[in-house]
Amino acid sequence: xxxxxxxxxxxxxxxxxxxxxxxxxxxxxxxxxxxxxxxxxxxxxxxxxxxxxxxxxxxxxxxxxxxxxxxxxxxxxxxxxxxxxxxxxxxxxxxxxxxxxxxxxxxxxxxxxxxxxxxxxxxxxxxxxxxxxxxxxxxxxxxxxxxxxxxxxxxxxxxxxxxxxxxxxxxxxxxxxxxxxxxxxxxxxxxxxxxxxxxxxxx
Numbered sequence: 001x002x003x004x005x006x007x008x009x010x011x012x013x014x015x016x017x018x019x020x021x022x023x024x025x026x027x028x029x030x031x032x033x034x035x036x037x038x039x040x041x042x043x044x045x046x047x048x049x050x051x052x053x054x055x056x057x058x059x060x061x062x063x064x065x066x067x068x069x070x071x072x073x074x075x076x077x078x079x080x081x082x083x084x085x086x087x088x089x090x091x092x093x094x095x096x097x098x099x100x101x102x103x104x105x106x107x108x109x110x111x112x113x114x115x116x117x118x119x120x121x122x123x124x125x126x127x128x129x130x131x132x133x134x135x136x137x138x139x140x141x142x143x144x145x146x147x148x149x150x151x152x153x154x155x156x157x158x159x160x161x162x163x164x165x166x167x168x169x170x171x172x173x174x175x176x177x178x179x180x181x182x183x184x185x186x187x188x189x190x191x192x193x194x195x196x197x198x199x200x201x202x203x
Contacts (some may be wrong), residue, residue, distance in 0.1 A: 001036075002031040003033060004031070005031040005032045005035040005078075006035055006095060007161060007163065008032055008035075008080055008106055009032065009035045009036060009039055009127075009171070010104070010161075011106060011158060011159040011161050011172040012046060012078075012104045012146065012158050012172050013039065013040075013152070013175065014036045014141055015102070015104065015156075015174045016042070016076060016078075016104075017040075017075070017157055018040050018042075018166070019040070019041050019042065019043075020040060020042050020043070020074075020075040020076055021042070021043050021045075021073070021074045021075045021076075022036055022040075022042045022044045022074060022075065022076045022077070022078060022153075023045050023047065023067075023073070023074040023076070023077045023078065023096075023186075024036070024046045024047070024063050024077075024080070024101060025045055025047055025048075025067075025077055025078065025079055025082055025083035025092070025096060025101055026047075026048055026049075026064065026068050026079065026080065026081075026085070027046035027047060027048050027053070027059055027114075028048060028052065028053075028130075029045055029052060029054040029055065030053045030054055030057050030059060030071060031047050031054065031055065032078070032080055032096060032122070033057050033074075033149075034056075034057065036054045036078075037057070039189045042053060044057060045060075045074070046058065046059040046060065047059065047060045047061075047062050047064060047067070047160060048061060048062075048064075049061065049062070049063065049064065049132060049133065049141075050106050050131045051201075052130045054087070057113045059143025059173065062136065063098075064082075064090070064092050064130065065091045065092060065095060066095065067095050067098075067099050069099045070099070071098050071099060072099070072100070073099050073100070074099055074100040074101070075100065075101055075102065076101070076102050076103070076104055077096040077097075077100035077102075077103045077104070077106045078093055078103075078106075079104065079106070079173070080103050080104075080106040081106055081107065081108065081123075081170075082190075083105065083107060083147075084107065084108065084123070084135050084136060084137045084139075084143075085092070085123075085127075085132065085133045085134070085135060085136065086133060086136060087136050087139075087188040089147060089179065090150060091163050093147070093148075093151065093175075094151070096127070097151060097153070097175065097177050100184055101176070101177065102174060102175065102176045102177070103127075103174075103177075104158075104173070104174055104175075104179060104183050105144075105169065105171065105172070105175060105189065106170060106172045107141075107144050107171060107173075108123075108138060108168055108169065108170055109140055109141040109144075109160070109169045109170060109171050110138040110139055110140060110169070111140045111169075115138075116138040117138075119135065119138040119168070120134075120135045120136075120138045122135075123135035123138070141171050144173075146169075150180055151175070152177065153175040153176055154175070154176045154177075155174070155175050155176075156162060156173065156174040156175075156176070157171060157173060157174055158172040158173065158174055159171070160172075
């Protein structure tokens, strides 16, 4: 069992139904996928731009900007610390929303110029080893919310958590493209105003 993968899964476990079809985009070593199979009895498909898979699950190397899956092929797509590794996060997110009914996004909440610079340096180091893209951006949650606001989704904050002894502050979002039906179900949630294309719900 991997403590980091388990902590990430715990951040969105409340949103995942058992036996779901899950696409893990940017699956990396496959440890998160293994944890999802174990916890949700899910059917997990892994894709990444390079292969350094350490799990027993198969991984497909592909360009996540153009996924070879039909629309709504999956119940969920997982983007775990993926969007900051591309110059065009909107393209990756658009593809994820095309192939899945709901997208779970886990990202860093990086505040302050010095911390942003340091985060980019630390997070780019594995790229030299595995041949993956470096960290192109380190930004606060509000900046990520502006990205999500470009899409017609209901955006729910699922959790906030820390990794690496508290240095990395992270947040987990569920983006649902069903016209906000889930948002209407959250009668006891507080809704924070954002641009009309997104509904931001704090649980």
